Every structure is written in structure tokens, then in C-alpha cells.
Amino acid sequence: MGVPFKVDLEGQVIVVTGGSGGIGGMFCKAVAECGAKVAVLGRKVENCMPVVDAILNAGGEAIPVAADVMSKDSLLEARKTILDKWGKINILINCAGGAVRSAEIPQDQLADQEEGSDNFFTIDMENVKKELDLNLYGTMMPTQIFGECLVNQENANIINISSMGAFGPLTRIPGYSAAKAGISNFTEWSANYFARSGVRVNAIAPGFFQTAQNHALHFNEDGTMKPRAHKIVNSTPMGRYGEPEDLVGALLFLLDPKGSKFVTGVVLPVDGGFHEYLGV
Ligand SMILES: NC(=O)c1ccc[n+]([C@@H]2O[C@H](COP(=O)([O-])OP(=O)(O)OC[C@H]3O[C@@H](n4cnc5c(N)ncnc54)[C@H](O)[C@@H]3O)[C@@H](O)[C@H]2O)c1
Incomplete structure (x- = not known):
């Protein structure tokens, strides 16, 4: 892929x-290029294979590992697989997550609702709970399971993925923002907890990137931008969505x-200026 600069991993x-x-x-590809051995963790092995193959084809080292970040048992199994293969874990990057479509509120404000449409009062709170579980619990649980292996390891680091919704709530996705x-x-909290045990903990807060998890919220089926996407671009001083490559420099700096x-303990925005721009 060509990392912007190399760090020694x-x-x-x-x-x-x-x-x-x-x-x-x-x-995964960026850290492999810096010499790391990468456990590409996803719910299904077959979904991880394109990334694993890309790393192997470029001469790096990677394995696919199946695990659900909301299941303690599957994470314990994943930890065993990785320790059996490589004997240690230095770094955890908590990247699983995303907005849950069924927890989305269809309008920015209640007064905008169309006759008969869903609104905050009608959505199923179980879906909001799923969103909290996937993102928050799905970060805390891997930290508990893998973090134990990181203590006092060389260059031990945890990187979490936050969002613009953490600085202030985004419309329509209150569960995700929370x-x-x-x-x-x-x-x-973790930065303090692990500080004298040799583990640094930081987060990256991406602005808006076109990926699978937000595609339906921002784009029509024919690929044209929805009004929300226009608002995002207009509220981003750099005037565009980010590309996943734009996050790599921040990741490598933190590692x-x-x-x-x-x-340790920073939440680093990589957002083309979105979160500091008030629109006037
Ligand atoms: N795309 C953006 O604009 C944006 C902005 C801010 C934050 N983020 C965050 O970045 C992270 C990565 O998102 P992305 O944009 O690459 O989306 P993505 O949908 O491409 O990737 C999310 C990944 O999480 C995996 N996943 C979902 N549920 C899981 C589970 N229970 N167990 C294990 N894996 C699971 C999915 O299979 C997928 O591989 C997420 O935490 C997301 O909230 C994305």
C-alpha cells in the first residue's frame, strides 16, 4: 500500500x-508493512482472507482469526489461537464497530417527521442496545481479554476508534454517538489504569469516511450523495470525505x-477540520 512513513514494529x-x-x-496492511505480525480478526474467517492474502502477497505475516467482539468465549478462543501461533501479543487495535441501521432515527428533528414514519418514540430500544454493545462493550471486552497479554510487553499499545459523535451527538444516531x-x-480511563504497566492507550476519532457501515446512511443506491452527505462535505473545511489511507499516519504516530x-489517553481527530468548524 505504501505507508506515509515507517515505524519499527x-x-x-x-x-x-x-x-x-x-x-x-x-x-492491518499498514502495520504489516512496518514488520508486524497481524492477527486479522473478524466474525468469519472468509471475510478476513482478502486482507490476509494482500499482506502475504506483499511478503508480510498475517493470519485470519474468527471472533465476535461481543462474545467472551470467542475472544478467549481467538487469544489462544494467536498465542499458540506467535507466543505473545504487543498491540490491540479495536476497530470493530459501526452504526446499527435499525437504531437510526429517520429524521434530524421530531418536527420534521413524515406522517406515519418511525421516530424516536417508536424505534426498538433493543436495537440501540445492540449498537451500544457492539461499539462500547465490543471495545471493553477485547481490552479485557487481550489487554492482559499486553502488560509489560515491548511497545504495548491499545488503539480505540472513536468518532465525531463522541465530541457532540450526531443527528439520527444517538446510540452510536453515546x-x-x-x-x-x-x-x-484505560490510559491511567495501564500507565505504569507499560501499556499506552489512545484513540483515533475519524471524521467521515466512505465505508460499508455508513454507506446507506450517506448515499443513494445509485451512488449519489444524500442530503446528509452534502451537509457533511459542507461542514468539513477540507471539503471532502476522508480515505482510509488518511488515518494511517495518525495510527503509526501513536504506535x-x-x-x-x-x-497516552489522547483522542486524536482525523477529520479534515470537521469537529472544530462551527459552520460560520
Ligand atoms: N467510516 C466512517 O466514517 C467512520 C467514522 C468514525 C468511526 N468509524 C469507526 O471505524 C471503525 C471501522 O469502521 P469502518 O468504517 O471500517 O466500517 P466497516 O463496516 O468497513 O468495518 C467494520 C468491521 O467491524 C466488523 N464487525 C462488526 N461487528 C462485529 C462483531 N460483533 N465482532 C467482530 N467484528 C465485527 C465488521 O465485520 C467489519 O469488518 C468502526 O468502529 C466505526 O464505528 C468509522
């Missing part, structure tokens, strides 16, 4: 949850054993 074992996804897949605010908060060794 030679021989380090890195677990990437959601490694089959748009952002997670990019992160979950991501929880991830930012958990990042800060750099030399360049960021005193950095």
Missing part, C-alpha cells in the same frame, strides 16, 4: 478487531515506540 504481534473492514483492513463518547471516556512514547 518488526516482530510485534498486533490484533486488529474488525480487520476485515474498510478502516481495519487498511490498518457509544463512541463512551469509547473516548474508556480510552482515558511509534520512539516518537510517541510519552503520549
Whole structure:
């Protein structure tokens, strides 16, 4: 892929949850290019194979590992697979997550609702709970299961993925925004908790990137932008969606054993200016 700069991750074992996804897949390839051995973790092995194959074809080391980030048993199984293969884990990147479509509120404000449409009062709270479980619990649980292996390892790091919705709620996706605010908060909590055990914990807060999880919310079936997508581009001072490659420099900086060794507990926005622009 061509990372923007190389950091020395030679021989380090890195677990990437959601490694089959748009952002997670990019992160897997980037750290492999810096010499890491990558466990590409996804719900199904076959979904992880394109990323694993790309890494192997480029001369790197990677294995697919099936696990659900909401299931303790499957994460324990995944940990065993990785330790049996490589004997250690240095870094965890918590990339699994996303908005749950059925938890989306169809309008920005109640006053905008169309006759007979769903609204906040009619959506099933079980779907909102799923969204909180996937994003927040799905970050805390892998931290518990893999974090234990990271303590006092060389260059031990955890990277979480927050969102613009953590700085202030995004319209239509209150469950996702709350979950991501929880991830930012958990990042800060973990940074203190692990600080003297040799583990740094930071988060990246991406702006808006075109990936599978947000496609239907932002784009029509024919690929044209929905009004929400126009609002996003107009509210992003750099005037565009991000590309997953735009996140790689931030990731490598945060993992750099030399360049960021005193950095822990930050939530780093990579957003083309979105979160500091008030629109006027
Ligand atoms: N795309 C954006 O604009 C954007 C913005 C901010 C934050 N994020 C966050 O970035 C992360 C990656 O998202 P993406 O944009 O690459 O989307 P994506 O849909 O391409 O990737 C999400 C990945 O998570 C995996 N996943 C979902 N549920 C899982 C489970 N229970 N167990 C294991 N894996 C599971 C999916 O299979 C997929 O591989 C997510 O946390 C998302 O919330 C994305």
C-alpha cells in the first residue's frame, strides 16, 4: 500500500478487531508493512482472507482469526489461537464497530417527521442496545481479554476508534454517538489504569469516511450523495470525505515506540477540520 512513513514494529504481534473492514483492513496492511505480525480478526474467517492474502502477497505475516467482539468465549478462543501461533501479543487495535441501521432515527428533528414514519418514540430500544454493545462493550471486552497479554510487553499499545459523535451527538444516531463518547471516556480511563504497566492507550476519532457501515446512511443506491452527505462535505473545511489511507499516519504516530512514547489517553481527530468548524 505504501505507508506515509515507517515505524519499527518488526516482530510485534498486533490484533486488529474488525480487520476485515474498510478502516481495519487498511490498518492491518499498514502495520504489516512496518514488520508486524497481524492477527486479522473478524466474525468469519472468509471475510478476513482478502486482507490476509494482500499482506502475504506483499511478503508480510498475517493470519485470519474468527471472533465476535461481543462474545467472551470467542475472544478467549481467538487469544489462544494467536498465542499458540506467535507466543505473545504487543498491540490491540479495536476497530470493530459501526452504526446499527435499525437504531437510526429517520429524521434530524421530531418536527420534521413524515406522517406515519418511525421516530424516536417508536424505534426498538433493543436495537440501540445492540449498537451500544457492539461499539462500547465490543471495545471493553477485547481490552479485557487481550489487554492482559499486553502488560509489560515491548511497545504495548491499545488503539480505540472513536468518532465525531463522541465530541457532540450526531443527528439520527444517538446510540452510536453515546457509544463512541463512551469509547473516548474508556480510552482515558484505560490510559491511567495501564500507565505504569507499560501499556499506552489512545484513540483515533475519524471524521467521515466512505465505508460499508455508513454507506446507506450517506448515499443513494445509485451512488449519489444524500442530503446528509452534502451537509457533511459542507461542514468539513477540507471539503471532502476522508480515505482510509488518511488515518494511517495518525495510527503509526501513536504506535511509534520512539516518537510517541510519552503520549497516552489522547483522542486524536482525523477529520479534515470537521469537529472544530462551527459552520460560520
Ligand atoms: N467510516 C466512517 O466514517 C467512520 C467514522 C468514525 C468511526 N468509524 C469507526 O471505524 C471503525 C471501522 O469502521 P469502518 O468504517 O471500517 O466500517 P466497516 O463496516 O468497513 O468495518 C467494520 C468491521 O467491524 C466488523 N464487525 C462488526 N461487528 C462485529 C462483531 N460483533 N465482532 C467482530 N467484528 C465485527 C465488521 O465485520 C467489519 O469488518 C468502526 O468502529 C466505526 O464505528 C468509522
